[in-house]
Amino acid sequence: MRLPKFEYLRPESVEQASAILREASEEALLMAGGTDLLVAMKQRLKKPRHLIDLKGIPGLDTIHHQDGTLRIGALTTLRQISQSPIVQEKFPALAQASRRAASPQVRNLATIGGNICLSRRCWYHNQSLAWRQSRAPCLRMGGAQCYVVKGGDKCYALHCADTVPPLLTLEAEVKLVSTKGERTMPLDELYLELGPKATTVEPGEILIEVHLPQPPSSSYGLYLKHSGRPSIDFPLVGVAAMVRPDKGKEVCEEARVAVGATCPKPMRLRHSEDVLRGEKVSPAVIANFVDMATREIKPIPHIYGSPGYKRRVVKNLLLEAIEQAWQGAKSV
């Protein structure tokens, strides 16, 4: 598969990149590691006239602490993140998720910004051009129907990025820049409920930084993933959990749980978290929580597994995640 023709541009500053984006409008796409975008271009899912390579911009690939916040540049690779001592020590769920994504070769190029801004995936969509041409185009490709939800008038493709569930439990914020200025927003608010577009990133905006507040002391977080193949595969379900016990290590004072690759939008399970909060943790309380969580998620049919299958996987991963996180927090 060959790439379509495009003009390659390599700005040397965020300002230059924003200006090019403003001029080129929707005919240009940003490229970070290119590990997802170039595949999509080869499959003719995306055909930008101009490709703006962000890797020429210095200073966007660093991890540093400032005012009690960890700041990760958007071009920091998943390998850098998984190997960073501070991420491993203070944000282990993010280190685990970065290590579980793709393969070592891909992680050397793949960036956190690209992972957050990843396009939504669907079994009918992420195929070669020849495969897609064997049937009428779906809604996302300008056709009249969705193959996933019969009679559906929206696109139900899924956001399958590994780093997003842990970032949600870490209450990450993202900083976006355009020629109009900059804005910082909670990551949770970046994602859209349904449709081909995954995020509220506006045309012309560039994600430049991820901010992570210091996690509460004595908390413990982790990420668990289930995929079709043990490695080099997107998650079928990704689950991140963070718990903080009280001083006596019996009662759960805080719980944050997020699930990815199950519904179009990566979700914090805020209602289910309430089941754990303020409770003495026992197998019965964990079972109640998991029961509530499998009702809170709304898996989409026929994308990489039926809703029933996904609910079973979510249930098993959540049981394991909460038990492990609770044991981890007790030993901190």
Ligand SMILES: Cc1cc2nc3c(=O)[nH]c(=O)nc-3n(C[C@H](O)[C@H](O)[C@H](O)COP(=O)(O)OP(=O)(O)OC[C@H]3O[C@@H](n4cnc5c(N)ncnc54)[C@H](O)[C@@H]3O)c2cc1C
């Ligand atoms: C074989 C293979 C296996 C994979 N397995 C996994 C996996 O297990 N888990 C997983 O999560 N991903 C997986 N991926 C997908 C991909 O490699 C990662 O999601 C990666 O983190 C994407 O980052 P990137 O820098 O390469 O993004 P790119 O491909 O450069 O960009 C992805 C999208 O984000 C946009 N974008 C990039 N940076 C910015 C920015 N700073 N601001 C605004 N928009 C931006 C681009 O325009 C594009 O739409 C896999 C890919 C391959 C090829």
Ligand code: SF4
């Ligand atoms: S969810 Fe439906 S509309 Fe969206 S890409 Fe898949 S088949 Fe197309």
